Amino acid sequence: MRILVLGTGGVGGYFGARLAADGNDVIFVARGAHAEAMRTQGLRVLSANGDLHLERVQLHEDRARTGLVDIVLVAVKMYDLEAAAETLRPLLQIDTAVVPLQNGVEAAAILERKLGRRYVCGGVAYIAAGIEAPGVIRHTGTMARLVFGERQKNESWRLETLEAACRGAGIDAVLTDAIEREVWKKFVFLAPFAAITCLGRTTIGAVREDPVLWPRFVAMVEEAVAVARARGIALPEDIVDERLQLARGLPTTMKSSMLLDLEAGRRLELDWLTGAVLRLGEEAGIATPASREAYEALAPWRAGRTGT
Numbered sequence: 001m002r003i004l005v006l007g008t009g010g011v012g013g014y015f016g017a018r019l020a021a022d023g024n025d026v027i028f029v030a031r032g033a034h035a036e037a038m039r040t041q042g043l044r045v046l047s048a049n050g051d052l053h054l055e056r057v058q059l060h061e062d063r064a065r066t067g068l069v070d071i072v073l074v075a076v077k078m079y080d081l082e083a084a085a086e087t088l089r090p091l092l093q094i095d096t097a098v099v100p101l102q103n104g105v106e107a108a109a110i111l112e113r114k115l116g117r118r119y120v121c122g123g124v125a126y127i128a129a130g131i132e133a134p135g136v137i138r139h140t141g142t143m144a145r146l147v148f149g150e151r152q153k154n155e156s157w158r159l160e161t162l163e164a165a166c167r168g169a170g171i172d173a174v175l176t177d178a179i180e181r182e183v184w185k186k187f188v189f190l191a192p193f194a195a196i197t198c199l200g201r202t203t204i205g206a207v208r209e210d211p212v213l214w215p216r217f218v219a220m221v222e223e224a225v226a227v228a229r230a231r232g233i234a235l236p237e238d239i240v241d242e243r244l245q246l247a248r249g250l251p252t253t254m255k256s257s258m259l260l261d262l263e264a265g266r267r268l269e270l271d272w273l274t275g276a277v278l279r280l281g282e283e284a285g286i287a288t289p290a291s292r293e294a295y296e297a298l299a300p301w302r303a304g305r306t307g308t
């Protein structure tokens, strides 16, 4: 099974490296100084789950050398998704599974428009990881979980193969027959979590203790759940309480990946997180005032420090 990792950052680098270290045929798409470091020094993962160093990595250089692939793990940021998807088409064969791991609820639909529905599955990544230096991925904490599933059918030999490869590599991976619900389950937590940590420029631990930030977070979770339900997503009855419990149990020092981007002056995924709550809420006739307030406060930073 040949796996293409489209975007070798925190998510793609961590899971791709674990799969490669277990002997899977993994080809990485990377660019810039990070790609150059991977070419000359390999790819290193620093993690409480076990450090690893791939001395040699297969980098995607061109179509001929990469050939056709069986699985694509899509792990570029949302603002890079359409352009990255353009490069995929020549690498796909009839039953290639393209698995988006982005935050938000819109990646699969974007990929379906670009590539066609047959290829595109759904996926969710639970991990906190990033590029610490060129060629080096830093994983924070121990959480490293993948959930994926078919969007058009229940049975999936192609994803069963991926699940087996992940488990062989020590990755906590689950194949689900309700992937749309899983993607929304993460979204109704993650969009508010990203927004509130960015608004406070602080950790979830500090948010929990703050008499202003915590109620704003709760209101945003309630709004996101209302949007999901209005769009026909069958979330569990107790989803708000369950998501708040999740937030209460997170490590005190944990930050969202969007806060790390904000602190580093990078572009934000705001428009696919809080922005999507507003957009999808409007379409469904759901008011989202707490999310709107957060969006408007963060919007000046969405293009990053360089404004590009």
Ligand SMILES: NC(=O)C1=CN([C@@H]2O[C@H](COP(=O)(O)OP(=O)(O)OC[C@H]3O[C@@H](n4cnc5c(N)ncnc54)[C@H](OP(=O)(O)O)[C@@H]3O)[C@@H](O)[C@H]2O)C=CC1
Binding pocket: 006, 007, 008, 009, 010, 011, 012, 029, 030, 031, 032, 034, 075, 076, 077, 078, 080, 083, 084, 101, 102, 103, 125, 126, 127, 128, 129, 130, 131, 257, 269
């Ligand atoms: N980081 C985390 O802990 C988590 C992130 N997520 C989600 O996963 C997705 C990926 O996030 P993350 O891993 O943090 O992102 P990163 O920015 O760490 O990694 C993405 C990588 O893809 C590269 N890239 C983008 N487009 C291309 C291209 N066309 N060709 C080659 N390389 C490309 C980027 O390069 P460059 O830097 O040059 O742009 C970057 O190195 C996001 O949607 C995020 O919300 C989900 C769960 C946890």
Ligand SMILES: CC(C)(CO)C(=O)C(=O)O
Binding pocket: 103, 125, 126, 127, 128, 129, 190, 193, 255, 256, 257, 258
């Ligand atoms: C909350 C977390 C770390 C969980 O995966 C995440 O997805 C993010 O911050 O982007």
